[in-house]
Amino acid sequence: MTVDSHHHLWDLDVRDQTWMTGPEMDRLRRDFLPPDLLAAIKGSSVDRTVLVQTVPDPDETPEMLVLAETVDKIGAVVGWVDLTARNARERLGRLQTHPSGGRLRGVRHQVEDEPDPDWLIRPDVQTGLAAVEDAGLVYELLIRPDQLPAAIKAVGRFPQLTFVLDHCAKPAIAEGELEPWAGQIRALAAFPNVVCKLSGLVTGDDWARQPDADRLRRYTDVVLEAFGPARVMFGSDWPVCLLAADYAEVLQLAERLTEHLTRGERRAIFDGTARQVYGLTS
Template identity: 75%
Template sequence: MTVDTHHHLWDLDVRDQPWMTGPEMQPLRRDFRPADLVAALRGTTVDSTVLVQTVSDPDETPEMLVLADSCDRIAGVVGWTDLTARDVRERLGHLLSNPSGRWLKGIRHQVEDEPDPDWLTRPEVLSGLAAVEDAGLLYELLVRPHQLPAAIKAVGQFPQLTFVLDHCAKPPVASGELEPWESRIRALAAHPNVVCKLSGLVTEDDWSAQPDAGRLRPYAEVVLDAFGPARVMFGSDWPVCLLAAEYGEVFRLAWELTSGLGDAARQAVFDTTARQVYEL
């Protein structure tokens, strides 16, 4: 039994994915639908997944909720809404009252694309985070290392809100550097309401060098040590991971990177923590 806490689906006939720019993104410029997900999971122990938003479009989240109704592997959805909107509470209520609203577990925004490194601490954003907390949802942090100081401040203001850090905050794997990423990760992990996804590392490395557990291990070890296995969850980041590795390779890499853990700790990373955090 394994939960994949991070994957995407899209249909380019329904909606473009504007972040797919440049020839290097060509492998992703096709449709990825529930049947493709089921095919990718073959040969792994993954039985439940969390579907995560890809664009800042209010129409995407209701569509993902419907997909969760139609695909028995999808056990939860992390959607998007405009945190800065004055009616953010009404928007969240509308999503939760959707006929498929029971699948909505959290909200995410592509903070990584915001030019302001302090975006997360803007008053209107903090007000939006309060609305997420009051709605009984969690908030996923999609940030880069230079945005971690603001994330740490925001997290500190909402000790009762669960935050989930995506992709280990995208460390500089390709360069092999650890600082200042490591110090900031440890400061964020000092807040007990933050959980981290062991995901997205393969695409932060040199794609042609994949897969290489040795290059990823220093970053995985920092995360496992800082958060502890009980606050780390496996995520594939499929199909984005296909830029560097197939689904099965990503799964095997994560298994190898956690080889030093005991059985219970490993089970937490691959299963039990996710079921608790997302209430699956």
Template identity: 80%
Template sequence: MTVDTHHHLWDLDVRDQPWMTGEEMDPLRCDFRPADLQVAVRGTSVDATVLVQTVSDPDETPEMLVLAETVDRIAAVVGWVDLTAKDTREQIGRLHTHPSGGWLRGIRHQVEDEPDPDWLVRPEVLAGLAAVEDAGLLYELLIRPHQLPAAIKAVGQFPQLTFVLDHCAKPPVADGELEPWASRIRALAAHPNVVCKLSGLVTQDDWAEQPDPSRLRAWADVVLEAFGPSRVMFGSDWPVCLLAASYGEVLGVAKELTASLSESERTAVFDTTAREVYNL
């Protein structure tokens, strides 16, 4: 059994995806619907997935909750609310009372696109994180390496809130520079309330060079050493991963990057930790 903790779905007739900029994103400018997900995972061991938001649109999360209710394998949703708003608690409350609100497990915001590197520790954002904690949800960190210091500060202020780091904070794999990313990852991992997704690495390297575990091993080793296998979870980042590798190739790369772990440690990375974190 395998849990994929990170994938997306979108219908461009329903909603634009403004983060798709530049010709290099052309492969993603089409619809990715539940039927496409079922085709992608066919023949793999993946039996449960976590559907993650893609835009800062309050209408997207209710739609994802309905998908979790109706689509086989989708077992949890990570949605979006405006953390800076005065009514963040009310926004979360409306999601919880949605007919399919029981599938909501966490909240995420595209912090990576915020020009302020300290966005996560703004007073209004910290108040929003407090609302997430009080609602019994987790918070997913979509950040880049220069935003890790603020993330470390925010995580320290909410020791009872589970934080999930997406895509290993998008390290500069293509540049080959481990520092200062590695030191900051270790500092973040020192907080026991943070879990990290082993996801997104194939698209941080030169896409033409992927999939190639040897080019990603140093980055994966830092994450596995810093967090320990019991706090690392597999994520495909499908369909974004298609820029560099197929779904099956991404899963294969993750298995090769964790091949030196014990059987119980691999089970944690690919299954049990995700089931505990997302209450599946």
């Protein structure tokens, strides 16, 4: 069995995806709904998924919670709350008491879109992270490589809060850069309350050359060595991955990049770690 710890859904008639800019995004500029997800995973080993927010819109999360209740494969939701709001704690509480609020397991913010590399350690954001910790949720880090130093500081200040690093902090794969990203990944992984998603890498490289395990291996090897397989989990980043590879190709690529590991280590990456982090049932 496999858990896909990271995918999205959207309906453009309900909400614009403002991050889709330029003709290169044309392949994504359509609705991606539950039937599309089920078609994408059909025939694969994926039996549970984690639905992740796409835009900083407070209305999106309740909609995702309802979807998770109605789509059998979706086991958990990672939503959005404005961590800088004075009533962030109350907003989290309203989501958790939503009729489908039991599916909410985490929150995230598009920190990568914040120009301030120290956004995560601003006092108002730190107050918001404390509210996430008190709510018993995980916090997902969607960051650029230059924001890793602030992430390291934030993680150290909240040892009881589980942080999940999305897309390996988006290393500069297309440029072939390994440092300082690799050293900072190792520093972040030194904190036991951080888990990393093996996701989003095909779109970090030249899309036309993907999927290519040989080009990505030097990055995934850093992640696997730093975190250890027990703190790494597979995520497709579908449908965003379609810019470079289809669902089956992304899953096969992840399997190839981890084929040197033991059976138990691969089971953790593709199943056990995500089930534990997101409290998924079999």
